Amino acid sequence: MNWFTKTFSSTVGRKIIMAVTGLFLCSFLVVHLIGNLQLFRNDGGEAFNVYSHFMASNPIIRVMEIILVLGFVFHIYDALVLTRRNKAARPVSYANNHPEENSSWASRNMGLLGTIILVFLIIHLWNFFVPARFGGLDGVVIEDVEYDNLYLRVVESFQIWWYVAIYVISMVALAYHLIHGFQSAFQSLGLDHKKYTPFIQKFGVAFSILVCLGFAVIPLYFFFLV
Amino acid sequence: MVTYPIKGISPDMSFLEMMDVLNEELLLKGEDPVAFDHDCREGICGMCSLFINGRPHGPERGTTTCQLHMRHFKDGDTITIEPWRAAAFPVHKDLVVDRSAFDRIQQAGGYVSVNTGGVPDANTIPISKSIADKAFDAATCIGCGACVAACKNASAILFVSAKVSQLSMLPQGKTERKTRVENMVAQMDIEGFGSCTNTGACAVECPVGISLENIDMLRSEFIFAKATSENL
Ligand code: HEM
Ligand code: SF4
Ligand code: FES
Numbered sequence: 165m166n167w168f169t170k171t172f173s174s175t176v177g178r179k180i181i182m183a184v185t186g187l188f189l190c191s192f193l194v195v196h197l198i199g200n201l202q203l204f205r206n207d208g209g210e211a212f213n214v215y216s217h218f219m220a221s222n223p224i225i226r227v228m229e230i231i232l233v234l235g236f237v238f239h240i241y242d243a244l245v246l247t248r249r250n251k252a253a254r255p256v257s258y259a260n261n262h263p264e265e266n267s268s269w270a271s272r273n274m275g276l277l278g279t280i281i282l283v284f285l286i287i288h289l290w291n292f293f294v295p296a297r298f299g300g301l302d303g304v305v306i307e308d309v310e311y312d313n314l315y316l317r318v319v320e321s322f323q324i325w326w327y328v329a330i331y332v333i334s335m336v337a338l339a340y341h342l343i344h345g346f347q348s349a350f351q352s353l354g355l356d357h358k359k360y361t362p363f364i365q366k367f368g369v370a371f372s373i374l375v376c377l378g379f380a381v382i383p384l385y386f387f388f389l390v
Numbered sequence: 391m392v393t394y395p396i397k398g399i400s401p402d403m404s405f406l407e408m409m410d411v412l413n414e415e416l417l418l419k420g421e422d423p424v425a426f427d428h429d430c431r432e433g434i435c436g437m438c439s440l441f442i443n444g445r446p447h448g449p450e451r452g453t454t455t456c457q458l459h460m461r462h463f464k465d466g467d468t469i470t471i472e473p474w475r476a477a478a479f480p481v482h483k484d485l486v487v488d489r490s491a492f493d494r495i496q497q498a499g500g501y502v503s504v505n506t507g508g509v510p511d512a513n514t515i516p517i518s519k520s521i522a523d524k525a526f527d528a529a530t531c532i533g534c535g536a537c538v539a540a541c542k543n544a545s546a547i548l549f550v551s552a553k554v555s556q557l558s559m560l561p562q563g564k565t566e567r568k569t570r571v572e573n574m575v576a577q578m579d580i581e582g583f584g585s586c587t588n589t590g591a592c593a594v595e596c597p598v599g600i601s602l603e604n605i606d607m608l609r610s611e612f613i614f615a616k617a618t619s620e621n622l
Contacts, residue, residue, distance in 0.1 A: 171616045175545075175585035176575050176609060246585045250543035253477050253584030259391060260470040262444030263542060267589035272542050274587060348588040354610030356603060 175249070178242045183352035185239035186345055190371070192232055197378045204385070209315025210306050216314045220297050240282065247275040270344040277341040284334035291321060322386035335380040342372035393468065394424075401461035405448060406431060406438060408460055425484040431456040433597065436534030440485055441472040446536035446595045454534065454597045474535050476544035478581045489535050491581040492549060498577035499570035500553040502563050515561050528556035530598045537592035537600070543584030548592035550578050551608035552600045558611055568615035575612055 171177045199219065202212040219225050263272055270277065295301045296314050304313035321327050346368030350356070355364075396412050403411070406428050413423035429437040438455035442448035448458045463469060471485060479487040517525075529552075537548035554571050557563030563570070586605065593602045 167616065167622045170576075174575055175579055175583075176547075176612050177616070179585060180609075180613065246587075250545075250584035250587070253544035253582060254475055254542075255477050256475050258441060258444065258472055258475055260444040260472070263540075263589075263591060265445060265449075266540055266591040266594035267542070271587060271589035344588075351588045351602070351606055352586075352609065354606050354608070354613055356606030 175246065178246055179352040181238055182242050182246070183349035185235045185242075186349045188231075188235045189239060190342065190346065190375075192235070193375050193379075197375055200379070200382055203315070203318060203382060209304075209313070209319075212315045212318070213304060213306060213311045213313060216296055217311050220312075236285075240278070243275065243278055268344060270340040271348070274341060274344060277337045280334060280337040281341060284330065284337075287330065292317065318382075319386055319390060322383045322390075325387070328383040328387045331383040332380050335376040338379075339372045339376035342376070343369055346371060391470070399460050401459065403460045404431070404456055405440070405442070405458040405460065406456050425482070425486045427486045428456060433457045434532060436532035439474050439487060439489070439535055439539070441474060441539055443470055446474070446539040447534075447597055451594065452597060452599055454532075457597075474539040476535075476538050476583070478544065478546070478583050479535060479538065487535075489533070491583070492533050492535065492546070494581065495546070495550055495574055495577045496553060499566070499573040500557065502557055503566065504562070517560065521559050524603075525556050525559045528552045528559070528600065528604055531556075531596075531600050532598060534597060536595050536597060538583065540591040540595035541584065541586075542589060542591065543587060545586045545592070546578050546581070546583040547586040547605055547608065548596060548600055548602075550574055551604035554611060555604045555607040559607075567611065568619035569621060571608065571611040571615045572619060572621055575608075 165173070172181060199215055202215045203209075205211045292314065295317065296312060299312075301312040301314060302316060303310045304316070305311075322331075347361075347365045350361070350364050394412055394416075396408070396415070399408050399411065406426070409424065409426055416423050427437045427439055429435040431438075433454045433456060436454070438447070440447065440455045442455065442458075447453055447455045448462065450458055450462055473479075473481050473485045474487045474489075476487075478491045479489055481487050531549060531552035533549065535546075535549070538544050538546050541548075554574055558567040558570065588602075588605075590602055593600060
């Protein structure tokens with residue numbers, strides 16, 4: 165192994181990758197949420213359909229999409245490798261253990277929370293991303309141009325109660341993942357300073373709650389109000 | 391697991407004295423005593439590695455098992471005692487584990503090489519108060535392994551980070567700082583400890599209060615070393 169692969173296959177190095185990809189995924193969440201806000205416009209979905217057409221066809225977005233997939237792949241791959249290693253590091257578990265006395269629930273269940281997010285991600289991509297990107301949606305004409313009607317798919321999906329429930333539960337899982345993960349990523353990168361760390365910790369909690377709340381409100385809005 | 395009833399324990403006894411009473415009784419009855427580690431019995435050697443009622447070194451924070459008193463338990467309580475549980479700390483017998491993985495990590499880089507010769511004057515190298523304090527705090531790690539025992543991943547990173555930052559913060563330790571962190575982290579991985587998820591359990595259970603700050607310092611040392619050292 166050369167120095168580079170040695171670095172990133174060590175336990176400390178793998179967490180550097182998890183932290184960088186994790187924070188990158190956080191930035192993606194912000195962009196995604198801002199885009200989704202188009203759904204709240206009272207225009208029968210015009211703005212949203214134009215926006216999603218842009219996202220499905222713009223070359224810069226295409227490149228970002230590849231980086232995003234790589235971000236997920238590396239994050240999930242290292243999560244798997246580390247979680248398996250961590251299990252192997254304690255082959256016999258304690259008969260009597262009180263971890264709640266020394267650490268938060270979210271910090272001890274990142275693997276579980278991540279798995280919920282992954283399952284959600286597959287359902288979510290299958291329902292919205294795949295048809296929007298590769299076809300399979302009804303068309304709609306906006307100012308003489310034909311667009312895919314992704315808006316209709318959104319409205320239809322969120323009439324189904326269990327679909328809404330999956331979304332809300334997944335966003336709660338994501339919120340807990342990030343309440344621990346956001347500040348943890350800075351620690352994994354060795355970024356700790358008396359002046360900034362308290363702010364990063366508070367910001368992380370606020371970020372996690374607000375972003376996930378923003379996503380969770382969308383299915384609830386369509387289920388109850390549209 | 392075996393349950394032993396035990397009588398005549400004074401609240402002023404230490405936990406280990408309670409174990410002594412138990413073992414004396416067992417010996418008198420002709421049974422095998424329960425093997426447990428201990429040495430200084432004053433909180434400085436780090437030998438008394440017992441996982442008591444679900445916590446390393448018992449329910450009190452900032453204390454070793456030898457410094458834990460029986461007044462923290464109620465008469466009639468059943469107390470569960472387990473050894474540290476980690477693949478890297480194999481159990482020798484009963485409650486005794488082998489912590490020599492820590493020694494091998496130390497040998498990989500937890501030292502400062504000094505040439506023999508004349509003794510330099512004290513205080514010739516200026517060290518700021520805040521660095522001296524942080525290095526001193528890191529140096530108080532007694533190598534007990536409670537951090538590993540507490541961590542859900544059995545990660546040794548708090549121990550390793552205390553050793554790395556203690557030396558790398560000081561001028562005498564700076565010469566070898568890159569190779570030190572690289573080799574100590576590599577040895578930590580070879581020993582089979584888990585990775586760190588930043589749960590913070592280690593620092594809460596550490597008897598001497600080694601701070602999480604050291605872990606962040608280890609990581610920035612690691613990143614700096616990997617990016618700039620001559621080691622391929
Ligand atoms: C939008 C999706 C996601 C975001 C924004 C995200 C973000 C993060 C962040 C910021 C961290 C902290 C990294 C660190 O401690 O250095 C983290 C850790 C983690 N993530 Fe994710 N994550 C996402 C999806 C996933 C998925 C799909 C999985 C697994 C299948 C996963 C598994 C984990 C695990 C296991 C950790 C803890 C690793 C450890 O500390 O040992 N995450 N995540
Ligand atoms: S860091 Fe604390 S808990 Fe870990 S070995 Fe050192 S003294 Fe023990
Ligand atoms: S016996 Fe030495 S620290 Fe407890």
